[in-house]
Amino acid sequence: GKEGGGEGRSRVPHWSSSMSGAARLNVFPTRQNLGVMKIKLVGAKKGHSLLKKKADALTMRMRSLLRQIMECKDTMGTSFKLGMFALAEVKYAAGDIKPMIIENVTKSTTTINLQVDNVAGVKVPVFTAKHEGHDVGTELIGMAKGGQQIGKARDAFSKALDVLVKLATLQTSFITLDEAVKVTNRRVNALDCVVVPRLEATVSYITGELDEMEREEFFRLKRSQKKKQRDIAQAIKDKAAAKEKEQQEAANMLAAGGDKDVIF
Amino acid sequence: MPEKAVFKGSADGLLAVIGDDDTVTGMLLAGCGNVDEKRNTNFLVVTSKTTTAQIEEAFRNFCNDPRISVLLINQYIAHEMRATLDAWAERGEKRPAILEVPSKEHPYEKHLDPVYQRTKLLLGLRDD
Numbered sequence: 135g136k137e138g139g140g141e142g143r144s145r146v147p148h149w150s151s152s153m154s155g156a157a158r159l160n161v162f163p164t165r166q167n168l169g170v171m172k173i174k175l176v177g178a179k180k181g182h183s184l185l186k187k188k189a190d191a192l193t194m195r196m197r198s199l200l201r202q203i204m205e206c207k208d209t210m211g212t213s214f215k216l217g218m219f220a221l222a223e224v225k226y227a228a229g230d231i232k233p234m235i236i237e238n239v240t241k242s243t244t245t246i247n248l249q250v251d252n253v254a255g256v257k258v259p260v261f262t263a264k265h266e267g268h269d270v271g272t273e274l275i276g277m278a279k280g281g282q283q284i285g286k287a288r289d290a291f292s293k294a295l296d297v298l299v300k301l302a303t304l305q306t307s308f309i310t311l312d313e314a315v316k317v318t319n320r321r322v323n324a325l326d327c328v329v330v331p332r333l334e335a336t337v338s339y340i341t342g343e344l345d346e347m348e349r350e351e352f353f354r355l356k357r358s359q360k361k362k363q364r365d366i367a368q369a370i371k372d373k374a375a376a377k378e379k380e381q382q383e384a385a386n387m388l389a390a391g392g393d394k395d396v397i398f
Numbered sequence: 399m400p401e402k403a404v405f406k407g408s409a410d411g412l413l414a415v416i417g418d419d420d421t422v423t424g425m426l427l428a429g430c431g432n433v434d435e436k437r438n439t440n441f442l443v444v445t446s447k448t449t450t451a452q453i454e455e456a457f458r459n460f461c462n463d464p465r466i467s468v469l470l471i472n473q474y475i476a477h478e479m480r481a482t483l484d485a486w487a488e489r490g491e492k493r494p495a496i497l498e499v500p501s502k503e504h505p506y507e508k509h510l511d512p513v514y515q516r517t518k519l520l521l522g523l524r525d526d
Contacts, residue, residue: 196520197520197521200517200520200521201521203513203514203517204514204517204518204521207506207508207511207513207514208506210497210499210500210506211500211505211506214421214424214499214500214506215500215505217424218420218424218502221420221423221424221502231423232419232420232423235423235426235427235431236419236422236423236426236431236443239426239431239432239433239439239441240431240432240433241432241433242412242413242429242430242431242432242440243429244413244428244429244430245409245410245411245412246411246412246413246467246468247408247409247411248408248409248411248467259492259495261411261467261468261495263413265429284427287424287427288427288428290424291424291425291427291428292428292429294424294428295413295425295428295429295430298413298468298470298497298499299413299468301497302467302468302495302497303495305495305497305513306492306495308513308517309487309492309513310492312516313490
C-alpha cells in the first residue's frame with residue numbers, strides 16, 4: 135500500500151512527505167471539522183496574499199534605498215578627501231594641532247537624533263545630527279595662527295558629518311529592511327508550500343470521508359430495505375403456506391374414518 | 399518570531415570614532431568628541447603601536463554603550479577586524495550604525511566595503 139510516515143499520511147505519495155511535512159492534519163472527518171478547516175483555509179490564503187503585498191512593498195522600498203546608498207557612499211568618500219586636504223592646509227598654516235584638539239575635547243556638541251519611521255509595518259531608523267553651540271575646548275585653538283584654515287577644515291568635516299549621518303540612516307534602514315524582507319518571504323513561502331496545501335489536503339480528506347460515509351449509509355439503507363422486503367415477502371409466503379396446511383388438515387379430518395366410540 | 403532590536407527614538411546619541419589621528423581630529427573639529435565624567439572618550443586614535451586587542455576592546459565598549467548611535471571606523475582598520483565585524487553583523491545588531499570611512503592614506507575602496515558589495519549584488523550590477 136502507500137505507506138507514509140505514520141498517522142495522517144495514508145493517502146499521500148511517499149515522495150512528498152519529506153517536503154511538506156504532515157500531508158494533512160489529523161482530525162476526525164466530521165461536518166463541523168470540515169467547516170472549521172474551510173475557515174482556516176480562507177484565513178491562510180488571505181494571510182498569504184497580505185504578506186505577499188508586504189514583502190513587495192518592502193522590496194520596493196529597499197530597491198530605492200540601494201541606489202541612494204551607493205551614491206551616498208561615493209559622496210562620503212569625496213567629502214572625506216576634501217576634509218583631509220583641509221587638514222593638510224591647516225598643518226601648513228598652524229603646524230600640528232592634532233594633539234591639542236585631542237587633548238581639549240570635552241562634551242560633544244553634536245548629538246545624533248534617532249527617530250523611528252514606519253515602512254509597511256517595519257520600524258526603520260532616521261538619524262539626524264544636531265549641532266549645538268560651540269565646543270569651548272577647541273574653539274580657541276586657531277587664535278594664534280591658521281584660524282582661517284582651521285575654520286575651513288571644520289566646515290569640511292561638518293559637511294562630511296552630515297553625509298555620514300545620512301549614510302547611517304540609509305545603511306541601517308537597508309539592513310533592517312533586508313532582514314524584514316527575508317522573514318516575510320519565509321512566511322509567505324511557508325504559507326504557500328506547507329500550510330495551505332496541508333489544509334487543502336485535510337479538507338479533501340474530510341470531504342472524501344464524508345462522501346464515503348454517505349455512500350455507506352445509502353448502501354446500508356438499501357440493504358435494510360431489501361431485507362425488510364424479503365422479510366415481508368417471506369412472511370406472506372409463510373402465511374399462505376400455513377393457510378394451505380390448515381385447509382389440508384381440515385380436509386384430512388373429514389376424510390378420515392370414524393371416530394372411536396366415546397364410552398363413559 | 400521575536401523581533402530583533404525594535405527601534406525606539408532617542409535624542410542624545412553620540413558618534414564614536416575608531417581611526418587614525420587625522421580622521422579623529424577631523425571628527426573632533428566637527429564637534430563629535432565627547433569625554434564624560436569617568437574620562438571615557440568616544441574615540442580611539444589608532445597608531446602603529448595600537449594592538450588589535452585594544453581596537454577590539456574599544457569596539458566592544460562602543461557597541462555596549464547605549465549612548466553611541468553611530469560608529470565610524472577607518473576602512474583599513476575595519477579590514478583587520480573583519481571577523482569581529484562580520485560576527486556583529488550576523489547577530490543582527492542594529493545599534494550602533496557602523497560606517498566604514500576612508501583615511502588619508504587609504505582612500506575609499508568600494509570593493510572592500512561589505513554593505514556596498516551587498517547593495518551592488520542586490521541591484522544586480524556587475525563589476526565594470
